[in-house]
Amino acid sequence: MAGDPLVGLAERLQGLCLGRGVSVALAESCTGGLVADAITDVAGSSGYFLGGVVSYSNESKERLLEVPAAVLAAHGAVSAQVARAMAEGARARFAADVGGAVTGIAGPDGGSPAKPVGLVYVAVADANGLEVRRLQSSGDRAANKEASARALLELLLERAEAAGTRGAAAASR
Amino acid sequence: MAGDPLVGLAERLQGLCLGRGVSVALAESCTGGLVADAITDVAGSSGYFLGGVVSYSNESKERLLEVPAAVLAAHGAVSAQVARAMAEGARARFAADVGGAVTGIAGPDGGSPAKPVGLVYVAVADANGLEVRRLQSSGDRAANKEASARALLELLLERAEAAGTRGAAAASR
Numbered sequence: 001m002a003g004d005p006l007v008g009l010a011e012r013l014q015g016l017c018l019g020r021g022v023s024v025a026l027a028e029s030c031t032g033g034l035v036a037d038a039i040t041d042v043a044g045s046s047g048y049f050l051g052g053v054v055s056y057s058n059e060s061k062e063r064l065l066e067v068p069a070a071v072l073a074a075h076g077a078v079s080a081q082v083a084r085a086m087a088e089g090a091r092a093r094f095a096a097d098v099g100g101a102v103t104g105i106a107g108p109d110g111g112s113p114a115k116p117v118g119l120v121y122v123a124v125a126d127a128n129g130l131e132v133r134r135l136q137s138s139g140d141r142a143a144n145k146e147a148s149a150r151a152l153l154e155l156l157l158e159r160a161e162a163a164g165t166r167g168a169a170a171a172s173r
Numbered sequence: 174m175a176g177d178p179l180v181g182l183a184e185r186l187q188g189l190c191l192g193r194g195v196s197v198a199l200a201e202s203c204t205g206g207l208v209a210d211a212i213t214d215v216a217g218s219s220g221y222f223l224g225g226v227v228s229y230s231n232e233s234k235e236r237l238l239e240v241p242a243a244v245l246a247a248h249g250a251v252s253a254q255v256a257r258a259m260a261e262g263a264r265a266r267f268a269a270d271v272g273g274a275v276t277g278i279a280g281p282d283g284g285s286p287a288k289p290v291g292l293v294y295v296a297v298a299d300a301n302g303l304e305v306r307r308l309q310s311s312g313d314r315a316a317n318k319e320a321s322a323r324a325l326l327e328l329l330l331e332r333a334e335a336a337g338t339r340g341a342a343a344a345s346r
């Protein structure tokens with residue numbers, strides 16, 4: 001079971017998405033399924049959560065999420081460009097309203113001077129476009145997974161809240 | 174982070190798979206990513222774990238895992254037949270040596286007299302064929318997810334150990 005802070009974020013996300021009839025799908029690399037696990041710890045999550053891909057290899061990013069091989073080769077799996085493509089891929093493959101993605105280096109291995117352990121990109125693709133964020137976590141593997149999962153859930157929540165505000169503004173005009 | 178008992182099983186699975194050069198992919202329904210989360214809590218898991226699909230909708234079982242719509246319609250998502258198809262689908266889509274799958278009813282909703290909450294099927298597809306097991310868990314949602322995840326990891330471990338024994342016997346002939 002995912003930790004309580006993540007499940008709390010997932011509960012808020014579920015309330016927003018069910019209230020607005022919005023479906024969500026995920027593409028997770030460094031979090032390895034932790035975001036989906038937190039989301040599905042909440043009873044009733046099948047009402048908006050369609051599923052996700054845990055893409056722990058470059059090949060699976062290409063095969064299951066349609067991340068272009070050229071983008072992977074040019075920027076590397078841990079990059080803003082790949083995070084965006086993963087979010088778009090999740091949204092398209094699951095036919096979801098919102099696609100969320102996270103890619104990073106959980107450690108302890110796999111880091112480099114240019115891309116140190118703890119470097120993470122999260123991205124969300126929805127009807128209002130794409131947003132990507134970079135963060136640098138500094139914990140151990142478990143802490144980096146947790147911080148990455150939290151960052152994606154927070155981005156999903158902020159986008160859902162902003163879309164709701166826009167929707168309310170449009171409805172009141 | 175997944176609970177310690179699951180991570181302990183994942184550590185043993187990693188040792189076996191890395192030692193034998195065997196790759197693993199998953200298809201998770203009721204566990205919602207918990208098995209992948211446990212596997213990726215272990216440093217170095219990217220050496221054998223290719224990824225997984227969290228298929229929380231029938232449509233995603235068809236689209237991403239190539240579970241035939243007719244099998245879903247005839248037997249329901251929580252069935253031995255769908256568990257087998259999910260395991261085969263994970264193995265094929267990720268081009269993995271071993272595909273593991275779990276489908277069940279985590280609860281508290283979604284149960285019926287014929288398929289009560291806590292009913293779970295786990296399946297593994299590998300070079301030696303297919304194996305599926307049925308279990309009936311009796312806890313709350315979190316406990317059912319945990320029991321389901323443990324059952325899949327245990328089946329993966331047993332198959333990996335048996336394959337190793339067969340491999341050793343063949344090598345000693």
